[in-house]
Amino acid sequence: MSHPSSPAAHRILCVVGARPNFMKMAPIIAAFDALAPQLSAVLLHTGQHYDVAMNHQYFSALGMRAPDINLEVGSGSHAQQTAEVMRRFEPAMDEVKPSAVLVVGDVNSTLACALVACKRGIPVVHVEAGLRSYDRTMPEEINRVLTDQLSDLLFTTESSAREQLLREGIEGDRIHFVGNVMIDTLLSNLDRAxxxxxxxxxxxxxxxxxxxxxxxxxxxxxxxxxxxxxxxxxxxxxxxxxxxxxxxxxxxxxxxxxxxxxxxxxxxxxxxxxxxxxxxxxxxxxxxxxxxxxxxxxxxxxxxxxxxxxxxxxxxxxxxxxxxxxxxxxxxxxxxxxxxxxxxxxxxxxxxGKTGRVPLFWDGQAAGRIAHILLRWLQERAGDQP
Structure with missing residues (x-):
């Protein structure tokens, strides 16, 4: 197990677990790197999706560095997988000692790591918050609802998500409409498709x-x-x-x-x-x-x-x-x-067939907004001078 050793004002433990997470995390890591040394990203892969060849293919295509930590959890029932991520994540988090844990999306790893961080008093940041299908038979819906309740900062991809989160009792000053990091990745790679x-x-x-x-x-x-x-x-x-x-x-x-x-x-x-x-x-x-x-x-x-x-x-x-x-x-x-x-x-x-229009803030700049808002929030919380 290793992680970057250079000191930073705020170290963020960034969690991925499944391939859809990779596309969301790639621009966030890049945006944090652009604000170094004020922000430092430690990338942790839970191993929820454990196909080594496919994972390497995605990381390589997205220009992401290899994970600093891989928990190698593997498959299992939802309960088994969630519990095993929690069991292995806690000592990794204790070693990194992050200023915050950042999770993306709605997979089992998202909820598991958010729960461990919350119980240890580490701020949780959820990217892609407030999305709801209103179908509780979907495991992802349970993960979304509970992760949002555990989170200190919630970044949304569309404006309607704010009203949903407010209805669920989440304070408005914790919610930030930043756009869609998936689209950051899409736009930056379109000419390589x-x-x-x-x-x-x-x-x-x-x-x-x-x-x-x-x-x-x-x-x-x-x-x-x-x-x-x-x-x-x-x-x-x-x-x-x-x-x-x-x-x-x-x-x-x-x-x-x-x-x-x-x-x-x-x-x-x-x-x-x-x-x-x-x-x-x-x-x-x-x-x-x-x-x-x-x-x-x-x-x-x-x-x-x-x-x-x-x-x-x-x-x-x-x-x-x-x-x-x-x-x-x-x-x-x-x-x-x-x-x-x-x-x-x-x-x-x-x-x-519908072609529609591209929504507000799906402009390739969502990750940059996240990085700046998170840095300012951490500085204010710690009493730092920006």
Whole structure:
């Protein structure tokens, strides 16, 4: 275990646990580094997502340094994973002695580390606060609500999140609307995105994306969609209908691939109009999204990224914790019924897909706002002279 040894006015222990966290943390680390030595970032990876090759691919693509600390927690039930993160995080936090613990998003590591820090009297900073799906069957929703209640500083991606947090009893002076750090990462990497044609060629289908209708992109990983064989079958059958009309690229999340195999549904994706792909790196996914005619997904992050790219998005869920992507962006909530999905898809092909507008503060500067607000808050709290 190691961490930067140079003294700093305020050392921030920055926690990542799963790949979506990496895209959120990369610009924050860069913004803290720009304010060194007043702010110093110690990067801790809990190991919640533990695919070494995929993690390295993401860190490399995002220009992030390797984690200073890796807890190597691995998989388990939600309870097991949360408890193990807490058990391993506490001694790491005691060694670093941070001025604050910064967590992002809504994964188990987010809540686990926030809880340990709060109980030890270390300030908690939550980036991406106030997002709600109002669906307590989603483990992420529990993580969001509880992390926000534990946090001392809450940074929001959209203005409506403030009202939500105020309704939940959080003081207004703890809430700061700064914009979306995911979009910081997207904008800074857009010119490095790998084109879909390159991805198709590497998969042995070089002309797969050469279609006058363009191509569709599908991502599935939510347990509610992939763990239920009936729902998974229905979604894959709908994917075949889309593949009959538009080439469909389908990067397979490891969980999704395992569930397809377990349910005996492999034949549904063995279709000339579907290109099943291994998990993609960040730059590959960015290129696939940017070039798509339409994206179908159950991912919250993809809803945000397609809004920033003005690419029509069809969300395969009954709700979203990112309402701004529907109200202002390019997102349509379709649920999982084939008729609703196909209606939204047909609207896109007919030229009626939403492109929306890019929300306020999704401008590539969110991490800089976070760094300056956090530094000022820590200085005031410690009685320092800025």
């Amino acid at each position: 790998v084109p879909a044609s390159t991805v198709a060629a590497l998969a042995g289908r070089p002309h797969f994306t050469d279609n006058e209708q363009g191509y569709a992109l599908l991502t599935l990983h939510r347990p509610a969609n992939v763990d239920d064989p009936a729902i998974l079958r229905s979604l894959l059958e709908t994917a075949r209908l889309i593949g009959n009309r538009t080439p469909l690229l389908f990067p397979l999340h490891p969980r999704t691939r395992a569930m397809i195999e377990r349910a005996g549904l492999q034949s549904l994706i063995d279709h000339p109009g579907i290109l099943a792909l291994p998990p993609m790196g960040y730059l590959e996914m960015l290129g696939l999204m940017r070039g798509a005619r339409v994206v179908l997904t159950d991912s919250g992050g993809v809803q945000e990224e397609t809004t920033a790219l003005s690419v029509p998005c069809i969300t395969l869920r009954e709700n979203t914790e990112r309402p701004i992507t529907v109200e202002q962006g390019s997102n349509t909530i379709a649920g999982v019924e084939p008729s609703a999905i196909m209606a939204a898809y047909n609207k896109v092909l007919a030229g009626g």
